[in-house]
Amino acid sequence: GAGVSQSPRYKVAKRGQDVALRCDPISGHVSLFWYQQALGQGPEFLTYFQNEAQLDKSGLPSDRFFAERPEGSVSTLKIQRTQQEDSAVYLCASSLGQMNEKLFFGSGTQLSVL
C-alpha cells in the first residue's frame, strides 16, 4: 500500500547501544512527525519536519535523541547510548502539510532496551 512505512517493526538493543529508526512517509507529504508511546500511554510528540527543515524539536527528551530528514522525504530517528527508559513504540506520521490536513500514522517501531 501507499501508507507510512516504518522499519524495523521491532528492535531489541542492549543498554548503551545506538539505534536508528526509519520512516518512509507517504509520497508527496511535506510534514513529518515523530511520536513516542510508552506502554499504556497516549503518543507523545517528539519532533516535526516541514520538508527537510526541523521546525519543532521541543519534545525530544534529551540530547541523545536526534532526528533528520535530509532530502525532505525519508526520516531517521537516532537514539544514542540507549537506556531502559527509552523502551517504547516510536510512531511516525506524515501529512500534506496544508492547514487542516489529517496526519497518517505508521504502525511504529517497538524498541526494547535490555
Place this chain on the structure above:
Amino acid sequence: DAKTTQPPSMDCAEGRAANLPCNHSTISGNEYVYWYRQIHSQGPQYIIHGLKNNETNEMASLIITEDRKSSTLILPHATLRDTAVYYCIVRDYNQGGKLIFGQGTELSVKP
C-alpha cells in the same frame, strides 16, 4: 499538555451506538477538534474532525456543542472491530499543527 478530558473506559453492546464524550473547556476559536483511534499494535487512525459545525463521514459523526466546550463522537452501529482507544484532540495550528494526545477512552464493544 493535552487540552481534553475523556473517561478512561467505556463499554458498548455490538450493534448499538457508541457515544464517546470529550471535554475541551479551554478551546480557542481557531482550534479544531480531532478524533483518532488506536487499535492494539497499530498506529493511530484518523476518524473525523470539526471546528464548530457537526460533521459526519463514513466512520462516525461528531457533535460539537454550541459553546464548543465539549463534543461527542458517535459510532452509529458499533462492531467488535471498533474496540480501540479513542483520542479526542484539540489541534492548534499555531504550534505547527502537531497533535497533542491525552490518555483517551478505551472502548470495549461486547457481543
